[in-house]
Amino acid sequence: MIRFENVGLRYGMGSEVLRDLTFSIEPQSFQFLTGPSGAGKTSLMRLLFLSMKPTRGIVNAFGRDTSAVSKSELPGLRRRIGIVFQDFRLLDHMTTYENVALPLRVLGQEESDYRSDVIELLKWVGLGERMHVLPPVLSGGEKQRAAIARALITRPELLLADEPTGNVDPPLARRLLRLFIELNRLGTSVVIATHDLALMEQVDARRMILNEGRLSIHD
């Protein structure tokens, strides 16, 4: 699905923040990405989301070498990837329903075509009763679930979650983890970037550990 070969990344003239990364994200796989602060997790997530290009090496996404992908083709590839940020990135002037439906609006779909899908997904993540609420009145956990629902609404092949449990209490973190596992069971590959060892302990999954820009993988 996504394959990195000897990928390196540096910002400007600084030293490399990611070095010689070689790994693959397989279809329907589940993995944690972890490592100390400053190890390059966010940079790697950005590379996975195709919002950056590596300074060396090859990133192959969905069978395409990203260095040969034109700017106009990038949105099409990004739509195959869902992303959840630690700070949610919900638009405060839109309701939960509208935030979740946003990727479908961007695709040009009519509201009547996607309404039932969005409502169904909101119910699935436990926000069925909160769909008309604006994000400022949602709790942290609700915001996180809304952000997850927005990432899932287009049925992406890969879901990237950057510290998805960073702002929630442990019980809610476990519930969110169950959502990701269920999603993976339905066929989506999942990459969760986290510091939360307790969270990783709950799941028997592949771990990708970044340290000083180098990656070690424990299957």
Next chain:
Amino acid sequence: MTKTGKPLFATQAAQESPARQSGGVRQRPRKNTKAGKPPRPPVAAGQARAKRRSGGLRPPAAIVPPQAVAGRALTLVVAIMSFLACVTVGSVAIVREAADDWANEITRELTIQIRPADGVDMLREIDKAIALAQEFQGVGTVHALSDAETRELLRPWLGDGLDLDALPVPRLIKVSVDDPQALDLAALRQAVSREIAGGSLDDHSAWTDRLASMANAVVIAGFAILVLVLWSMVLSVVFATRAAMSGNREVVEVLHFVGAEESFIAREFQRHFLLLGLKGGIIGGAIACVIFIGLDVLADRRSALPGVEQATVLFGDLSVGPAGYLGILAVIFLVTVLTAITSRFSVHMHLAQLD
């Protein structure tokens, strides 16, 4: 439900125990946790208000919130610029029309001038000139200025009680032209020079040439002002778009990561600026129209307001005319389109810088 009839996600799926599938994972069992409980939608304040507000689903909110675009101030700027542009177009139309009227009036009138000379019978030459002019096709009435009319003509310069016989004053014959196309002006000029002693023909071409030059200069100046005004407006819109993009950085980023193409993002911003441009253009154009209609009414009533009478003498009825009003409509259209295109272009530039 999807269009295939299959459920997108089973509503209670998240509540079931996760089952390990091919390539999937299994959550390790925990003791003394609430993990077995399904995620339940929390109840919070704001829910009732939201339900009251929606009563079902509201029309989708604009992706770029209208209040995030510097709306009121920019609408005012666009309205002022449109007003100035419309006033320029209207003024050019008035001057142009007045110049055309003057030129028409002048070209429909010729003057035969007979200079006094020794041994020339002035009255006989005047009669000859009248008869000669009337022989030509396209000529209407031919009228020699009487002594009284000549005195009246010279009174501003030579005062009252002028004795025409005491001064070598040329005599003037007004020839009105009914059909300028039919009149052979060159032949008339030749005939007057040849057959009338001391006679010459003045077709006022010096005046009409100057009028044409003046009218052209006014049109060019008006066009230059129009370009400057519209350019200022374009720059204002560029700055406003950049400000709107910066103020909506989060919206732009979110649109980027949900896979929006640049054209989609540009369209979302352009929509606001199109409406804003239309609003500003209509306000500015309407005020300009009100002023021109007011001037027209004042001129019609021959108002005693200072300046109006003089302006009426100079420019005729001070009416913008259909062409002027069409020009104002064109300015409103141009302002609207220019605002939308400028904002779209600025968004693309801004997005290119972000990448």
